[in-house]
Amino acid sequence: MSASTRIPPIALPFVSDRAKKTLDLVEEFVEKDCIPADAVYSAQLGEGEKRWQTVPPVMEELKLKAKKLGLWNMFLSKTHFKEGAGFSNLEYGLMAELLGKSKVASEATNNAAPDTGNMEVFAKYGNEAQKKEWLVPLLEGKIRSAFLMTEPEVASSDATNIEMEIRREGNEYVLNGSKWWSSGAGDPRCKIYLVMGKSDPNNRDTYRQQSVVLVPADTPGVTIHRMLHVYGYDDAPHGHGHISFKNVRVPISNMVLGEGRGFEIIQGRLGPGRIHHAMRTIGAAEKAIEWLIARVNDERKKTFGKPLSAHGVILEWIAKSRIEVDAARLIVLNAAIKIDQGDAKAALKEIAQAKVLAPQAALAIIDRAVQAYGAAGVCQDTPLAYTWAGIRTLRIADGPDEVHLQQLGRRENNSRKEAVAAKLKWQQAESDRLLIASGFKAKSHL
Numbered sequence: 172m173s174a175s176t177r178i179p180p181i182a183l184p185f186v187s188d189r190a191k192k193t194l195d196l197v198e199e200f201v202e203k204d205c206i207p208a209d210a211v212y213s214a215q216l217g218e219g220e221k222r223w224q225t226v227p228p229v230m231e232e233l234k235l236k237a238k239k240l241g242l243w244n245m246f247l248s249k250t251h252f253k254e255g256a257g258f259s260n261l262e263y264g265l266m267a268e269l270l271g272k273s274k275v276a277s278e279a280t281n282n283a284a285p286d287t288g289n290m291e292v293f294a295k296y297g298n299e300a301q302k303k304e305w306l307v308p309l310l311e312g313k314i315r316s317a318f319l320m321t322e323p324e325v326a327s328s329d330a331t332n333i334e335m336e337i338r339r340e341g342n343e344y345v346l347n348g349s350k351w352w353s354s355g356a357g358d359p360r361c362k363i364y365l366v367m368g369k370s371d372p373n374n375r376d377t378y379r380q381q382s383v384v385l386v387p388a389d390t391p392g393v394t395i396h397r398m399l400h401v402y403g404y405d406d407a408p409h410g411h412g413h414i415s416f417k418n419v420r421v422p423i424s425n426m427v428l429g430e431g432r433g434f435e436i437i438q439g440r441l442g443p444g445r446i447h448h449a450m451r452t453i454g455a456a457e458k459a460i461e462w463l464i465a466r467v468n469d470e471r472k473k474t475f476g477k478p479l480s481a482h483g484v485i486l487e488w489i490a491k492s493r494i495e496v497d498a499a500r501l502i503v504l505n506a507a508i509k510i511d512q513g514d515a516k517a518a519l520k521e522i523a524q525a526k527v528l529a530p531q532a533a534l535a536i537i538d539r540a541v542q543a544y545g546a547a548g549v550c551q552d553t554p555l556a557y558t559w560a561g562i563r564t565l566r567i568a569d570g571p572d573e574v575h576l577q578q579l580g581r582r583e584n585n586s587r588k589e590a591v592a593a594k595l596k597w598q599q600a601e602s603d604r605l606l607i608a609s610g611f612k613a614k615s616h617l
């Protein structure tokens with residue numbers, strides 16, 4: 172069954188014939204070219220310092236092939252951008268799921284974070300000069316980029332805490348401070364940082380104190396101190412940088428959108444981007460189910476005389492995994508449809524649901540697959556351990572679960588509390604009226 176025939180019926184009416192054809196092409200490219208190339212990519216990266224200095228040649232080969240197949244920049248939705256491949260968020264969501272099954276597929280098709288979110292920023296908020304200098308080479312896959320918001324000294328899930336100083340001096344901005352978890356900063360092709368800092372720390376409106384400024388990676392005063400590891404993985408050549416800024420000077424033309432507009436930008440940036448991660452996560456969960464099924468039917472590895480699939484509990488793992496991934500997919504696709512029908516702002520609730528649910532579901536599924544492999548599951552012989560580590564970070568990156576749940580809970584509670592209380596009160600009174608009219612005693616005690 173090809174990918175286009177597996178589209179959930181609920182999403183099918185929103186998918187064009189062109190998108191269905193492309194979806195099948197993406198599946199073939201991922202399964203036949205990218206997944207086998209994952210190991211080549213890791214082997215070509217090698218060991219030691221070299222991992223940060225070269226880009227595995229297999230990546231450029233895959234990019235050429237993807238371009239020829241027309242599998243390029245699918246993430247920029249046709250509803251909100253003119254620069255992309257002409258698909259909706261929902262259509263890209265189905266494709267991103269497939270890309271999420273391989274380490275190299277997203278970059279090979281120019282749909283990799285953080286460039287996707289950064290390209291959206293340039294397309295949506297950049298001026299013509301900024302687009303020409305940075306968006307064009309990013310869209311062509313010639314350079315890479317990083318978004319620098321999180322700081323080591325403050326709790327950054329509350330972005331009003333950000334301290335990086337952006338001070339205006341004549342025709343320049345001067346930046347001082349430090350950032351960490353700057354994903355992508357390790358890549359030798361990473362040429363531009365989008366840096367969030369405070370340009371007006373005394374503004375009475377705490378959401379107008381911040382700005383986003385463009386800083387070319389080779390600007391004097393920028394120092395990359397180290398690359399942070401994720402559960403021991405260095406994620407080279409991409410990397411997560413710990414970077415300091417000491418009197419870093421850029422021209423005032425490097426301001427994005429305008430002083431004090433930083434919050435607007437991060438909110439605009441993180442909408443579809445959050446969904447992209449969730450979409451790829453569904454693919455990673457599907458891949459884990461494939462590995463789970465392969466292991467539990469391995470005739471060479473029986474326990475107590477039977478393959479694992481003959482033990483009841485294992486079938487329950489497969490069934491639970493199927494339910495969880497299918498449920499999470501519907502939540503993710505629903506959020507994509509909601510963005511297509513309005514914008515990310517109108518879909519805040521659905522985006523938060525997908526952002527929280529998809530990694531939690533995938534982690535439970537991957538964990539079952541790990542368990543089924545025994546010790547092999549935690550080492551480098553399956554993709555499971557690395558995938559688990561990557562997906563675990565999604566419960567923290569782009570805002571931790573707790574923050575999204577708090578906002579979701581607050582919105583649900585505030586928007587419903589009065590109407591719900593009034594309705595229940597009326598229903599109880601009406602029950603009492605009916606009971607008394609029928610000769611019974613009134614029942615409500617609340």
Ligand SMILES: Cc1cc2nc3c(=O)[nH]c(=O)nc-3n(C[C@H](O)[C@H](O)[C@H](O)COP(=O)(O)OP(=O)(O)OC[C@H]3O[C@@H](n4cnc5c(N)ncnc54)[C@H](O)[C@@H]3O)c2cc1C
Binds near residue numbers: 285355401569
């Ligand atoms: C792999 C990876 C890649 C990343 N890439 C980038 C990047 O490219 N650019 C970038 O700027 N940042 C990046 N980040 C950073 C990420 O966005 C932050 O880690 C995240 O926003 C949380 O901020 P913090 O680490 O400062 O945690 P803190 O703000 O210190 O929060 C710590 C913990 O407190 C709890 N908490 C917070 N608020 C609440 C609340 N309201 N109620 C209850 N509990 C709460 C949560 O459990 C949270 O995990 C990345 C992180 C990871 C792990």
